[in-house]
Amino acid sequence: LSHFDLNSEDRQDIVLLVDGEQTSWDPEIVVVGQQWWWEFRYYFDGLDAVDLSDPRHLPPADIVTANQMVIPTGSEIGLSITSRDVIHSFWIPALNGKRDAVPRRVSPWKIEADVPGFYFGQCTEFCGLSHARMRMQTVAMTPADFQVWVGEQMQPGVEPTDAAALRGMAVFEGQCARCHAVNGVYTKAAEVGADLVANAAPNLTH
Helix, strand or coil: CCCCCHHHHHCCCCEEECCCEEECCCEEEEEEEECCCCEECCCCCCCCCCCCCHHHCCCCCCCCCCCCCEEEECCCCEEEECCCCCCCEECCCCCCCCEEEECCCCEEECCCCCCCCEEECCCCCCCCCCHHEEEEEEECHHHHHHHHHHHHHHCCCCCCHHHHHHHHHHHHHHHHCCCCCCCCHHHHHHHHHHHHHHHHCCCCCC
């Protein structure tokens, strides 16, 4: 399975500061459907070297979000859409039409928002008991606000210090971390690959 773009020649690179270094990003986001939520993965070095053949075991991404995709306004954003389990269908009506998310297949798509705001979408392929709850949201920001968001998302999770938060972290490590990950905090997840753990449920870093 090879990665390919849909009209990638129409896209313009976006210059971002990532970890203090200027990066030219070909704006493309990996979209992964899974019962019953959506994952959005940002690779600022591009997707040419990213193996998307097995959505269950994707390489670590720079930013991973769940059910909310953040994009800059005024730029065409490429999407590489796939699924970890059954067929889903990605649809944000205000930004473009529908595109199926099929296991072990990458479907290219594109969206663009001219105006900052919230754009809501829904899985449109029946995918099980909680299909109706499989919603997503796109947040379109000005390029300056998007840069701020990227900087915040690149920060690791904050270690708890007070007693109540430490007890909560112990509960998280004993139960929640079987499926969820918090980058930079839950070290056991990092030992086996935070993305591998997070594949079962949303990454909760931010």
